[in-house]
Amino acid sequence: MMANGFYVVQPQDSLFFRDGRPYEQADDGLAAAASLFPPHPTTLTGALRVALAMGNGWEGSEGWPKDILGDGQDLSKGTVRFGALLLMRQVGEKWQPLYPAPRNLLVRKASNGLAFATLSPHRTPALTDLGLLHPMLPPKGWENAKDARPAHDWWLTADGLAKVLAGEQLGDDFAKTHVVHSSQLWEKEPRIGLEMSAESRTAVRGRLYAPTHVRLRDNVGLGIAVSDLPDRWKKPASIVPLGGEHRFAHLEPAGEAPKVPELGKINHDSEGNQLVSITLLSPARVDTEWLKPGPLFDGKAEILSACLGDVLPIGGWDSRPGPNRGPVPLRAFLPAGSCWFLRMPPDVREKLPSFLGDAADNAHGFGHYALGTFQFSGE
Numbered sequence: 001m002m003a004n005g006f007y008v009v010q011p012q013d014s015l016f017f018r019d020g021r022p023y024e025q026a027d028d029g030l031a032a033a034a035s036l037f038p039p040h041p042t043t044l045t046g047a048l049r050v051a052l053a054m055g056n057g058w059e060g061s062e063g064w065p066k067d068i069l070g071d072g073q074d075l076s077k078g079t080v081r082f083g084a085l086l087l088m089r090q091v092g093e094k095w096q097p098l099y100p101a102p103r104n105l106l107v108r109k110a111s112n113g114l115a116f117a118t119l120s121p122h123r124t125p126a127l128t129d130l131g132l133l134h135p136m137l138p139p140k141g142w143e144n145a146k147d148a149r150p151a152h153d154w155w156l157t158a159d160g161l162a163k164v165l166a167g168e169q170l171g172d173d174f175a176k177t178h179v180v181h182s183s184q185l186w187e188k189e190p191r192i193g194l195e196m197s198a199e200s201r202t203a204v205r206g207r208l209y210a211p212t213h214v215r216l217r218d219n220v221g222l223g224i225a226v227s228d229l230p231d232r233w234k235k236p237a238s239i240v241p242l243g244g245e246h247r248f249a250h251l252e253p254a255g256e257a258p259k260v261p262e263l264g265k266i267n268h269d270s271e272g273n274q275l276v277s278i279t280l281l282s283p284a285r286v287d288t289e290w291l292k293p294g295p296l297f298d299g300k301a302e303i304l305s306a307c308l309g310d311v312l313p314i315g316g317w318d319s320r321p322g323p324n325r326g327p328v329p330l331r332a333f334l335p336a337g338s339c340w341f342l343r344m345p346p347d348v349r350e351k352l353p354s355f356l357g358d359a360a361d362n363a364h365g366f367g368h369y370a371l372g373t374f375q376f377s378g379e
Contacts (some may be wrong), residue, residue: 083225
C-alpha cells in the first residue's frame with residue numbers, strides 16, 4: 001500500500017495543456033490555442049499530489065498536508081520528490097519509456113525508408129559572436145544532404161538513446177527498432193467551443209473559441225517516479241483531474257522507475273581529456289555559463305559546443321486561496337533534448353552535478369540528464 005514508486009497516468013479523454021501565452025476570446029488571434037504535449041513537469045506533479053492527498057483522506061478543502069506535499073509549487077516545506085516526467089508506451093504487459101530525441105539527432109529520407117545520424121563538434125574551433133565555438137557538423141555522407149532535418153518529433157527507446165549517447169553509427173535497424181514518431185503516439189484534435197449564457201443557457205453570439213486538444217493512443221501514457229513519502233501513506237486515488245477543461249486520467253502503479261541508460265566507454269582527445277556530452281531528459285533552468293562556449297566548473301571543464309532548443313516559458317497557476325491566487329510568473333527553461341559537448345579531465349566527470357538547475361525545480365523532476373560521449377566530426 002506504499003505510495004512511493006513509479007506511476008503511469010493514462011488519460012480517459014483528450015487533453016489540453018496551455019502554455020504561457022494569452023488565451024482570450026476578446027483579443028484578435030488569441031481565441032485559438034494548441035495544447036502542449038508533453039505537459040510541463042509541474043502540471044503532472046500537481047495532479048499527482050492531488051491524487052496522493054485524496055488517497056489519504058483529503059477532501060479538497062482545508063487540511064492539505066503541507067509538511068509532506070508542500071505548499072503550492074514550493075516543495076521545500078514538504079518531503080515528497082518527483083523524478084523526470086517520461087512518455088511511456090505499453091509493449092505487451094510492460095510499460096517502457098520513450099525519451100525525447102537529442103537535439104543533435106538528424107533524420108532524412110533514404111532508399112529503404114529513413115536514415116538517422118548525429119551532429120558532433122569539429123575539432124577546429126571557429127570565432128563567433130559567442131566566442132570560440134566548435135561548429136556542429138554531420139558525419140561523412142551527410143554533408144550535402146539537403147533534406148536532412150532535426151529529429152524534433154521523434155522519440156527514442158532506451159536502447160536507441162544508449163546508441164546516440166555512445167556516439168555509435170546509426171544503421172538501418174535504428175530507424176526500424178529504436179525510434180517512434182510523435183504521430184504514432186498522439187494526434188491533434190481541433191475543436192470549436194462557444195460561450196454559454198448563464199441566464200438562458202444558450203450560445204452567446206460571436207463568442208467562439210478554438211482549442212486544439214491532444215488524444216493519446218491507447219498504449220501511451222505519462223510516467224513519473226514519487227519518493228520520500230511516509231511509509232504509512234496509502235496509494236493515491238486512481239482517478240485524477242489533469243490539464244484544462246475538466247479532463248480526467250487513470251493513475252496506476254507501474255513498479256520501479258526506468259533506469260537511465262548508463263554510459264560505458266568514454267572517448268578521449270589526443271591529450272587524454274574526456275569528451276563528454278550531457279543531454280537533458282527533462283527541461284532545466286540553467287545558469288548563463290551553460291549558454292555559451294567556454295569554461296565550466298571553475299575552468300576545470302570546457303563547453304565546446306551545444307544543440308539547444310527554443311526557450312520554454314513555464315509558469316503555472318496558484319490555486320491556493322489568498323492574495324497570490326492566479327498565474328505564476330513565467331520562467332525560462334531549456335527543453336528536454338538540449339545537449340552540450342564538453343571536454344574535461346577524467347577526474348571532473350566524477351564531480352558532475354546529479355542534476356542541472358536548482359533544487360527547487362529538481363524536486364518537481366526538472367533538470368534530469370543523461371551522460372554520453374562523442375568523437376570529433378570527420379574522425
